[in-house]
Amino acid sequence: MTTVVQPSVAEQSEAEALHRFQTEAPESVRTALGMTATRIGGGVVLSMREDSTHFWSKALGFGVTAPVTARLVAEVCDFYRAARTPQATLQIAPAFLPEDWPEICAREGIVRGSSSVKLVCTTDEAVARADALAVPPAGIRVAPLAAEHALEWGTVMVRAFGAPVEHYAEMGAATVTRPGWHPYGAWLDGELVGTGTLFVRGDTAQFFAGGVLPHARGRGGQTALLAARARAARQLGCRVLVAETGAETPGTHNSSLHNMLRLGFQAAYERPNWSWRFALDEN
Incomplete structure (x- = not known):
């Protein structure tokens, strides 16, 4: 049996869970790990400046309520620069990537890494x-x-x-x-x-x-x-x-x-x- 779930549902499910998981951490933990978060263009942007695993600084949930644009990605990267986040991962469903995605990546210094399965x-x-x-x-x-x-x-x-x-x-x-x-x-x-x-x-x-x-x-x-x-x-x-x-x-x-x-x-x-x-x- 084929399960039909829109990428918008799948992406927001993960994004909201990850947002809650990090933002509800005790204040002492958030301070020690340098945790900050914001919402941009319908997605969530999470920063953990002192994360030795380089896993938790993620931006995801985009493309659902607003299109992914060069301006949106620049705003996400500016947030990470302001937070002095060493590195971060942008996770965007393929269906929501814009045609000019290669140009956006080149402008912001974004490179492709490993993949996950939804x-x-x-x-x-x-x-x-x-x-x-x-x-x-x-x-x-x-x-x-x-x-x-x-x-x-x-x-x-x-x-x-x-x-x-x-x-x-x-x-x-x-x-x-x-x-x-x-x-x-x-x-x-x-x-x-x-x-x-x-x-x-x-x-x-x-x-x-x-x-x-x-x-x-x-x-x-x-x-x-x-x-x-x-x-x-x-x-x-x-x-x-x-x-x-x-x-x-x-x-x-x-x-x-x-x-x-x-x-x-x-x-x-x-x-x-x-x-x-x-x-x-x-x-």
Whole structure:
């Protein structure tokens, strides 16, 4: 069954989740990581000046309420210059890129990097696939997360992605009790080893922060986390599920991608990551 989800819905789902994830971090964390944010042309622009992972400074959600233009991109880059952001990633659905995109990139010093896959699925399809699989994970228990495990959950989340714990774990933990977020954990022999959450916006559920620690992988934990969140999304009245993961390149294998495809997600499109860097002569 083909899932039809407009790029506008998929892009705004991710953008609003990422905006909330960062802007709702504790003030002490925002200060330590140099976090600022704004909205430009219907999209969100997020800066984390002290981000050692170079992951969190992102601009996305464009092309929905206003076209992507040279002026809009210049405004985004000016924001990053003013924030003294070392580097940032612009993520724009291919359908929203203007004809003069190569000229815009040349003017602003933007270069193409790796790509991500935007995945979509109807909630009913994901739940039906999860029920059909009916294979319990090996020794893994998945359940909604209690508030008292928030910091532990945030720590496991960043460790699963190979990120530093200091400050980043608190950023993740802050979402656990926030409205709109629905976190889940995966336990192996009493140890929290996996994370995943939903961000609900209207009838759309954004999958976010899904990861399992290396020593607990290969047991079906990630698939169980996906299935649990799909069932939760249906209970919450969501019709559509949205997720992202890295695109495979020749010779690589992304287990997360294949786990989602197995659960009924479909690749809606690949979206390049467009990289901007603060020019040394602007210091």
